Amino acid sequence: MTLRVLVAPSGFKECLPVEAVGAAISDGIRRVLPDACVTAVSLVDGGEGTARTLAAASGGRLVPVTVTGPTGDAVSSHIAVLGGAGPLTAVVEMAAAAGLALVPDDARDPGRTTTHGVGELIRAALDQRCERIVVGCGDSGTCDGGAGALTALGARVLGADGRPVPAGGNGLLRAATLELGGLDVRLAGTEILVACNPYNLLTGERGVARVFGPQKGATDAQVEELASAMEHWAALLEHRCGTDIRLTPGGGASGGLGAGLAAALGARLVPRFDALPGYPELDTQLAAADLVVTAEGALDHQTPHGKIPAEVARRAKLQGKQVIALAGVIGRGAAQTRPVGIDAYACIVCGPMSRREAMDDATALLTDAAEQALRMVMVGTRLSGHPRAGRRGAGRSGVRHQAAKRT
Structure with a gap:
């Protein structure tokens, strides 16, 4: 057989x-x-290779895009425009713009890296007139709460002096105001799903900074600084958007990218095995x-x-x-x-x-x-199926049987 x-x-x-x-x-x-x-x-789980794999599986296509990488340098990236029936759908693989693999070993500091390029990929999907955008979270090299992605889409994160705060998670500690009036108007008519791991939270002892910060190069002191930054960012999001995202399942995905997109854009946080094709x-x-x-x-x-x-x-x-x-x-x-x-x-x-x-x-x-x-x-x-294995079991039974007879 x-x-x-x-x-x-x-x-x-x-x-x-x-x-x-x-x-x-x-x-x-x-x-x-x-x-x-x-x-x-x-x-795929939303991380490295997601866009390429889904484009091939659906008969879709990859669209090359040059974006801002996690350390601020330009990187060659892409989005997938899926084939098949239903609404025109793009897959934005955050790792293709802000993944850990794009951060040199000597620059691995999640307090400074940015998701700005992820926002640029979302904008590229809007340029393709996609009706639905699935943002795959995973393998990130960032912990900026999605602030970088939001700024690429027209938001402004300002300090008390009215100036934009520095990119990265550390800059969020200085954030005083979140302005959303300049967001790309096309976002309002587009469904955005964030394919995320629901175990990832934004804050708390199981928050993204403490669980994943060390993997991205943060020291113990930097981890605590980032944890404070995520708490501060969550409070600012709640004040501006009316959404408490601190312990929302998936809010900590990709260094808090899920929280930023959900609170500011109304994106839906969906468990990745429900959001990504292939699992049914x-x-x-x-x-x-x-x-x-x-x-x-x-x-x-x-x-x-x-x-x-x-x-x-x-x-x-x-x-x-x-x-x-x-x-x-x-x-x-x-x-x-x-x-x-x-x-x-x-x-x-x-x-x-x-x-x-x-x-x-x-x-x-x-x-x-x-x-x-x-x-x-x-x-x-x-x-x-070996007969000796069967006899061994029978032998033990036989011994018990003989003992019972003698008793």
Whole structure:
């Protein structure tokens, strides 16, 4: 009987796009079972590669745009204009304008980086006369509460002296006034959805500055400064827009971009697996599979909180499917992925090597790891039907039976 394997991974950040991850895993599976029916699906979460993947999947197109990058320099970016029926829809991938990959290692200070380029991408979508704009959040290198994006769309964030505050999260501590009268008038007639992780909050102990600030290069002192900036920004948004966005699910997405767009533009914060195409079809594909293989760059305590492998596993378990996860790094709290449906996981790095070496060899490492994982599955499958395994169970029962007779 032909084994049907569904490969449903995430992309590996700053390393491999999701299509390449799926292809590498599929190659490893076919090394073991050349005749297996292997289906690879490209799932996105709003982060790196979202626009390109969805443009290809929908028969749409990428529109190149030059925007202001997170450090203020011009960067080459793009939006996706999706094909298919329904309202003309653009996908704005915030990581393509303000992602961490666009911030040099020596400039990683989320107190200074800006989402200005994200606003420029939204404006480019308006220029394409799109009726709906989906802003994909993920992989950001910023923590400015979306203030940069709003200024690119015509808003003004002013200090007590009436002058614009500096770009970045640190500048928000000096913000006294938010002027929205200059916003692009086309926004009023456009539906804006923010595809976000609902676990991400703007403020509090689980606020975006404290949870993600260190990953973006912030020191402990900078984290606390950014947390104060997000509190101040939330108060200003509430005063100007009448919306308390502090603990709204998804408000902390992409360094608070979700909060800024929701409060000032009326954008809807939607869980990304509901807002992005591909997930309704996933349930059908899972139903047809015997085994599911997922993957991501790092499997750790954050994976259950809105990451693709956890969503794949959750849906797979509803249909009684077994799930294996492969990861570039197995981090702290990885065992927390088991309750959400990941039955087994493995690291693709099998020997000492640097992070750079692992990233350079990621394709080969993934293929080898997929091969080894499937070989383990096949060994387990053979053992489960081995007559000696059955006799071992019978023998124990027999011993208990004889003891009962003697008693």
